[in-house]
Amino acid sequence: MFDKILIANRGEIALRVVRACREMGIKSVAVHSTADADAMHVRMADEAICIGPPAGTDSYLRIPAIIAACEVTGAQAIHPGYGFLSENADFVQVIEDHGLTFIGPTAEHIRIMGDKITAKDTMKKLGVPCVPGSDGGVPDVASAKKVGKELGYPVIVKATAGGGGRGMKLAPTEADMESAFHTARAEALSGFGNDEVYIEKYLTKPRHIEVQVFGDGKGNAVHLGERDCSLQRRHQKVFEEAPGPAITPEMRARIGKTCADAVAGINYIGAGTIEFLYEDGEFYFIEMNTRLQVEHPVTEAVFGVDLVREQIRVAEGLPMSFTQDDLEVQGHAIEVRINAEKLPNFTPCPGTITQFHAPGGLGVRMDSALYDGYKIPPYYDSLIGKLIVHGRDRPEALARLSRALGELIVDGVDTTLPLFHALLAEKDIQTGNYDIHWLEKWLEENL
Ligand code: ADP
Numbered sequence: 001m002f003d004k005i006l007i008a009n010r011g012e013i014a015l016r017v018v019r020a021c022r023e024m025g026i027k028s029v030a031v032h033s034t035a036d037a038d039a040m041h042v043r044m045a046d047e048a049i050c051i052g053p054p055a056g057t058d059s060y061l062r063i064p065a066i067i068a069a070c071e072v073t074g075a076q077a078i079h080p081g082y083g084f085l086s087e088n089a090d091f092v093q094v095i096e097d098h099g100l101t102f103i104g105p106t107a108e109h110i111r112i113m114g115d116k117i118t119a120k121d122t123m124k125k126l127g128v129p130c131v132p133g134s135d136g137g138v139p140d141v142a143s144a145k146k147v148g149k150e151l152g153y154p155v156i157v158k159a160t161a162g163g164g165g166r167g168m169k170l171a172p173t174e175a176d177m178e179s180a181f182h183t184a185r186a187e188a189l190s191g192f193g194n195d196e197v198y199i200e201k202y203l204t205k206p207r208h209i210e211v212q213v214f215g216d217g218k219g220n221a222v223h224l225g226e227r228d229c230s231l232q233r234r235h236q237k238v239f240e241e242a243p244g245p246a247i248t249p250e251m252r253a254r255i256g257k258t259c260a261d262a263v264a265g266i267n268y269i270g271a272g273t274i275e276f277l278y279e280d281g282e283f284y285f286i287e288m289n290t291r292l293q294v295e296h297p298v299t300e301a302v303f304g305v306d307l308v309r310e311q312i313r314v315a316e317g318l319p320m321s322f323t324q325d326d327l328e329v330q331g332h333a334i335e336v337r338i339n340a341e342k343l344p345n346f347t348p349c350p351g352t353i354t355q356f357h358a359p360g361g362l363g364v365r366m367d368s369a370l371y372d373g374y375k376i377p378p379y380y381d382s383l384i385g386k387l388i389v390h391g392r393d394r395p396e397a398l399a400r401l402s403r404a405l406g407e408l409i410v411d412g413v414d415t416t417l418p419l420f421h422a423l424l425a426e427k428d429i430q431t432g433n434y435d436i437h438w439l440e441k442w443l444e445e446n447l
Contacts, residue, residue, distance in 0.1 A: 001316055002026055002077045005103070006070050007045065009081030010060060012367045012385060013292075014041035017079045020308035029073045031066060033059035035377040040369035047073055054379045060084045063094055070100055077101040077315060079308070083381065086291040087114055087163075103315040104270050105290045106217075113272075113288040117160040117198050123274075123285050126262035131277060131284040133200035144181045147199045148174055154202040157181050159188030159195075165235025166191050170202060203284065205435045206277035208232065209244050211259040212299045214307070216314050217269030222324045223256035224299050224307075228432075231423075231439045233346065238416070238439060239423065240295035241334045242302050245394065245432025246278070252329075255283050260324065270311050271296070277436070294337065294386070297365060301333035301390040331390055332397040336405075338368070338385040340376050342414035344447035350378040351413040359407035363390040363400050366408070376413060384415070398430060422446065 006029040007017045014030060018041060021028040030045035035054035042048040049069040052059035059065070061084055070078065078095055080086035080103070092107040104110075113119045117137055120130050134147045137160060148155050148171060157180045159167030167188040171180035181197070189195035207230040215221035228244035229237040243252065259274045271292050276283040296307050305327075310320060342349045353374045358366040368385030376384060389404055391397035402424050410417065423429050428438065 002101070002312065004029060004046075004073065004075040005077045005079055005312070006031065006066070006073065006075035007041070007079050007081065008060065008066050008085055009079075009083070010036055010039060010041055010369075010380065011383065012369045013081035013083075013294075014039075015044055015369050016367055017081060017308055018044045020306060020312065023306075024309060024312060026312070029069065029075045031060070031069050033379070035379055038375070040371060040374070049073065054377065056084065056380065063091055067094060067098055067100075070098070075100075077103050077312075079103040079311070080291065082291050082294055087289070089114065101315055103311050105268060105272065109266065109268055110290045113290045115160050116158065116162065116287050117196070119288055120198075120285065122266070123262060123288070126265050128258055128262050128274070128285045129283055131200045131203065131286055134198045136198065137196045138181075138199050141178050141181050144199060145174055145177050148177055151199065151201045154204070156200050156202040157184040157197050158200060159184060159192060159197055161188060161192035161194040161196070163192070165232075167197075168235065200286075203277050203279050205437070206230075206279040206284075207244065207246055207434075208237075208275065208436050209247065209255075209278040209283065210273045210275040210293075211256055212293075212296070212307075213259050213263045213268070213272045213274060214310060214314075214320060215263045215268035215270065215272070216320050217267055219264055219267050220320065221260045221264035221268060222320065222322065222327060223260040224303050224305070224327055225252050225256060225329055227293075227295055227298055229295060230434055230436045232436055233439055233443065237295065237337065239334070239336050239420070240298055241332065241394075241397075241432075242298040243329050243332065244278075249329075251281075269314055271307055294383070295335050297367060297386065297388040298333040298335045301363075301365070301388060302329050302331060303327055304330060331392045332394040333388060333390045334397050334401050335386050335388045336401070336420045337383055337416070338387060338410065339382040339416045340384045340413045341382050341416055343416065343418060344443070346416070348378070348382045349414040350376040350382075352376075353410065354412035355409055356411075357407070357409035359387065359404035361404070361407075363397075364388075364404045365390070370410065384410070394432065398424065 030048040051065040089107040089111040169180040169184040212224040231239040365388040389400040
């Protein structure tokens with residue numbers, strides 16, 4: 001059993017892990033950059049160690065500094081949160097080489113799923129339906145055009161190493177292929193150091209539906225239903241809900257079982273998310289994330305489980321604390337991502353929080369590392385909080401979200417909060433009638 005865990009992250013997710021550790025009686029170690037000396041995760045953890053200057057590459061991404069912090073504090077395991085080193089297979093290898101435990105999947109699984117071509121290949125073999133596309137990487141424009149003709153336009157050129165919505169280019173017709181191919185490749189090389197691209201049929205009106213899976217590393221796995229994360233800006237999620245408004249219990253059971261069987265088949269350990277595009281009643285796999293997702297709290301709300309606690313348990317070699325039969329959707333949950341960004345262009349807006357007041361009451365959860373007087377540093381992601389609400393059904397969750405947004409105060413910096421006030425007034429949001437393009441179109445017309 002672990003008695004001390006180091007958290008290789010910052011912000012709200014570092015706090016999230018501290019909270020799970022505290023409830024389990026495990027001590028927590030925060031690491032931080034010099035810019036984060038006053039951060040909430042540093043204040044809340046049992047111990048804190050400075051690992052370098054502000055830039056992520058000099059601190060939160062510096063593997064030797066993190067390993068040294070483990071050795072100095074005697075932490076036996078590392079929780080990576082999301083982002084930073086959470087999907088870095090080399091990091092996992094180094095951790096294991098030092099006799100420490102990574103709270104997450106194996107280096108091999110991270111490597112397979114981190115490359116979208118091998119991920120698709122693996123999933124196809126495991127019986128998971130995929131978006132029609134090229135058979136692996138596409139080396140040149142001529143091959144790209146050949147694939148485009150076979151699939152039928154529009155198609156999308158995607159970086160195999162891509163993430164965060166980058167390295168993706170749409171080719172509406174064959175005339176656009178040459179430029180889409182070269183741009184995607186150049187972005188892939190500069191963003192991910194790997195210029196390999198592949199091509200997929202571009203789905204025109206899908207929803208983004210992702211299935212939460214969880215494995216014990218010994219061939220047992222369950223699914224915890226789906227999240228609908230279709231409301232996106234530049235392929236980045238903004239608003240997430242569980243269960244998906246367009247998914248029936250029968251569909252959930254079917255796609256859920258396919259996913260659970262797939263990860264059981266590879267002895268997957270810990271939390272994972274299998275992402276699909278969903279159109280006309282069919283699911284098409286796009287990628288798997290081998291970490292805890294930003295939006296995991298909506299799943300925790302409707303299933304009444306603590307996913308971080310489960311991650312820690314299976315990393316200790318314990319069995320999962322639930323079986324598939326124990327897992328039943330209860331009610332409806334919605335999360336909104338609050339970013340320190342100025343509308344309408346979503347320009348990052350670091351600065352000092354002059355007043356912060358979190359909403360409360362039945363069914364309201366606020367995951368945030370803000371406090372009065374906190375200075376949001378300019379070096380990191382602009383996510384400053386997540387508001388999660390849970391109700392007996394979708395209308396109740398929406399009413400609760402509206403009520404909670406009304407109570408929330410974040411003063412001193414611009415945030416994306418006005419966006420959510422406006423969205424809640426939209427009929428399509430009230431009825432759950434939206435696809436992955438809905439928000440971009442709405443932003444164009446309304447902001
Ligand atoms: P990333 O790893 O950068 O997040 P994903 O492959 O998960 O990339 O895709 C992110 C988003 O891009 C999806 O949620 C969807 O909105 C859009 N997208 C990706 N592939 C397709 C496709 N074949 N057709 C239509 N939209 C797509």
